[in-house]
Amino acid sequence: MARTGRRRGKPDTREAILSAAREAFAEHGYDRSSIRAIAAAAEVDPALVQHYFGNKDKLFLAAMESPIDPAEMIAEVVEGGSVDDLGERLVRTFVRVWDSPAGKPAAAMIRTMVSREWSSRLLREFLLSQILRRIAAAHVITEPDRRFPLVASQMIGLGMARYILKIEPLASAPPEFVVATIAPTVQRYLTMELPTG
Amino acid sequence: MARTGRRRGKPDTREAILSAAREAFAEHGYDRSSIRAIAAAAEVDPALVQHYFGNKDKLFLAAMESPIDPAEMIAEVVEGGSVDDLGERLVRTFVRVWDSPAGKPAAAMIRTMVSREWSSRLLREFLLSQILRRIAAAHVITEPDRRFPLVASQMIGLGMARYILKIEPLASAPPEFVVATIAPTVQRYLTMELPTG
Structure with a gap:
């Protein structure tokens, strides 16, 4: 046009x-x-x-043009929970949304965005401002800016391994396996004592 | 031609x-x-x-056409260590190699490979057969096939967050911060008790 x-x-x-x-x-x-x-x-x-x-x-x-509405995801993560099981709610909701029909177009979007420098930056800003910052706003998290990239590293890696590279048996594992193994990592990043400096 | x-x-x-x-x-x-x-x-x-x-x-x-020779990386990870600090050696070596001049072309390669389904599969086979399986061969690791995707999820996510999406302050954090925060996760995936089933 x-x-x-x-x-x-x-x-x-x-x-x-x-x-x-x-x-x-x-x-x-x-x-x-x-x-x-x-x-x-x-x-x-x-x-x-x-x-x-x-x-x-x-x-x-x-x-x-995200196929997933983060507001919906965030409501599920935030509602009715304390910071003590935030890692579990994050991983559980993430897996539920990505296992749903919205997961396929979302994976396609991530593939495309990651392939270029400028759209990678857009993806990063989206993750930080639309997802992690909003989840943090509902909880008391110390030094959120140092913790978010750690949380992001595990959540992005889970998304890549399970939905994009499709590494078995993780790609077909039941949600409970993913929650049991990966939620403690996310929880640790959210509440562990951080190294000084 | x-x-x-x-x-x-x-x-x-x-x-x-x-x-x-x-x-x-x-x-x-x-x-x-x-x-x-x-x-x-x-x-x-x-x-x-x-x-x-x-x-x-x-x-x-x-x-x-990998800009990084995995054999060199693996030698460094494997040599002179026990399984008890394998997570630390893995993360430390990964960060050293990706912080080196080879990291930039490696990041470009990953961006391109991830963007398409067939090259994603190639990347997955590379990770599993050329890196993780070889590291496992030098150590006693139980149920390696169930643990590798978990290890891969954290290592891939670290690569994405630090070198491709460049999420700060992780992207500029000193290697010691990365090792102190992320190595315990990798170690856990290598040696934790896995959920049954």
């Missing part, structure tokens, strides 16, 4: 906003990207971005 | 063998791929494959 400058409500305006959002989130990270700057890059009014997408979080979600 | 049927010693023969090897290892796995079958697929004599590449392991290495 040919771009014909500033437009309102046309499909290519929406796509121009999403494209500017992807670039901003990948280039500057979630925190340092503003709706105002994204609107400027897309050459539209900031009010139009808000009208289309609501807020920055929802814009990020739309830009990612 | 045009293919002109069976040839001996020409560059395209070598490439034909490597291409057949990649396909076989990805399609049938390392164990079920034979030099004979790869030679047949490449339309050359098996003796020629042996002449060019030596044995199946060396053919696999050449087919992977």
Whole structure:
């Protein structure tokens, strides 16, 4: 479709906003990207971005085209639990969502995003701002910024080994095996005493 | 370059063998791929494959075009240690190799391989047959087949988080931080009591 400058409500305006959002989130990270700057890059009014997408979080979600809605996952992880079994709830929910029909397109998305530097950054910002930070917000976790990458390392590795590289017998193991073996690792990263320095 | 049927010693023969090897290892796995079958697929004599590449392991290495020689890594992990600190040696060596200049091309290779289904399978076979199985061969590890995917999940996740997604502060953390936090996980996967069933 040919771009014909500033437009309102046309499909290519929406796509121009999403494209500017992807670039901003990948280039500057979630925190340092503003709706105002994204609107400027897309050459539209900031009010139009808000009208289309609501807020920055929802814009990020739309830009990612994630087959999994993290809000749903987070509610399940956060609700009715203490920090003492947070690792278990994280791993259990992760496996349930990825074992569901949404897992296949999600794996395809991860494959594609990881293959390029800029989309890897987008994926990282998504993980940190949309998932880990929100889970942390509901719990008392000390030094979350040092712990998150450790948690991410195990969760990403679980996703890669079970759903993308499909390493057997882990790829076909029942969820209980995954929870019993991997949840203690995640729990340790969330609450262990960290090395100083 | 045009293919002109069976040839001996020409560059395209070598490439034909490597291409057949990649396909076989990805399609049938390392164990079920034979030099004979790869030679047949490449339309050359098996003796020629042996002449060019030596044995199946060396053919696999050449087919992977890995910037890291696993034999060197494995020697460092295996030598002079018991199973009690195997997790630590694994993580320490992994970080040393990936922090070295070889880490950048290795990360680029992983990005590309993960993006497609067939090359993901090649990567999985490489990890299992060329790295984990060899490390296990030098130590007494019970039920290695159930433990390897767990070890792989943490090592792959560490690689992704530190070198590919570059999640800070883990991406810039000193090796000692990585060893102190992640080696106990790998050690646990190698020697913990596994759930039954």
